[in-house]
């Protein structure tokens with residue numbers, strides 16, 4: 103009988119994270135200072151990030167040691183299992199083998215804990231007392247709240263207003279771990295007030311919540327900002343996922359044909375896929391597929407340009423696929439995928455055709471999620487279900503037996519109201535918001 107799980111022991115948890123940039127056959131365009139339009143000076147980030155993370159952001163070392171304190175915490179749930187979705191395969195009547203890397207077993211329910219602990223650790227080490235951040239669906243906010251609790255830091259989370267109301271229980275999790283949760287846009291920051299003046303009913307977006315959190319960090323000396331995705335150091339911490347998958351596939355005697363992940367800011371997909379980029383450069387047949395929502399299609403419909411990471415233009419300019427920093431995506435239930443841009447690293451890989459991108463509407467994504475829940479038992483987060491939808495489509499389309507591996511970024515046990523809406527036929531698809539995107543793209547910085 104074939105094994106349904108490929109498990110590793112605690113001693114197999116990687117000792118280093120993998121830093122892809124020095125292995126790339128091209129140079130990543132640097133972040134730019136919006137005032138001078140020149141490459142950003144390292145010191146410019148000191149107002150909001152600790153030196154340890156800034157060094158990782160620009161590092162040219164291929165391997166970066168995981169400090170013992172962080173690796174020790176990872177032992178709470180890592181290594182995560184690589185599971186074979188045999189019952190899903192049978193349901194689909196596919197010859198292909200489908201595996202999923204189960205990041206939902208983390209204490210907070212998603213991959214976000216991998217970087218939250220690392221970020222809290224480096225901030226604590228450098229004497230910071232308080233972290234502020236943004237969150238969409240609340241997975242990142244709860245992960246950072248947990249990590250701040252572990253390292254005795256205060257934590258404030260600006261939660262996108264639409265998700266604040268859609269996902270009340272993630273708010274409860276953040277409260278349990280001692281964090282303060284503020285619906286964004288709020289009256290607590292200048293950027294929030296400005297947005298509310300223009301539109302008192304604004305539902306918020308990740309771009310707006312980032313502006314509020316960055317502003318809070320800049321104004322408070324003992325406070326730093328923490329970002330749950332997009333930046334190089336965040337993807338670096340997440341490479342622990344792909345490094346474990348490599349070991350697990352080897353144990354299972356498999357070589358992947360498809361690597362699939364959902365993409366919001368790009369951290370779970372990046373962490374899962376970046377350790378395989380060197381393989382992809384040698385083996386054209388290996389396909390790496392980033393899956394995004396059709397309502398917020400940065401990789402498939404955005405422009406590859408320099409843009410701000412937030413709405414109030416407080417961040418450096420990043421070269422990435424973007425829909426424009428003023429674009430406010432429709433209120434889909436995959437709140438963690440409602441980001442106007444995408445990690446510069448993932449964007450550059452898409453631009454260089456190393457990664458392909460596809461987009462799906464939310465109803466078809468929820469259908470895939472329910473098929474998965476019925477066959478494999480685990481209820482996926484709506485974000486994760488995007489990857490599942492792509493994997494199911496590929497398994498149905500492929501006539502030959504392929505090895506399909508996806509990153510199962512999180513569970514959806516706190517997203518059940520979205521499932522209720524889907525089952526009651528109340529979910530709707532959003533047409534590609536062409537006019538909104540066209541309008542937002544007009545505000546791109548001209549470099």
Ligand SMILES: Cc1ncc(COP(=O)(O)O)c(C=O)c1O
Pocket residue numbers: 212213238239240241242330331332364365366367368369370371437438439483485486511512513
């Ligand atoms: C479960 C889950 N998957 C995926 C994402 C998307 O983020 P990223 O692209 O950074 O992995 C999120 C973001 O909140 C999430 O909560």
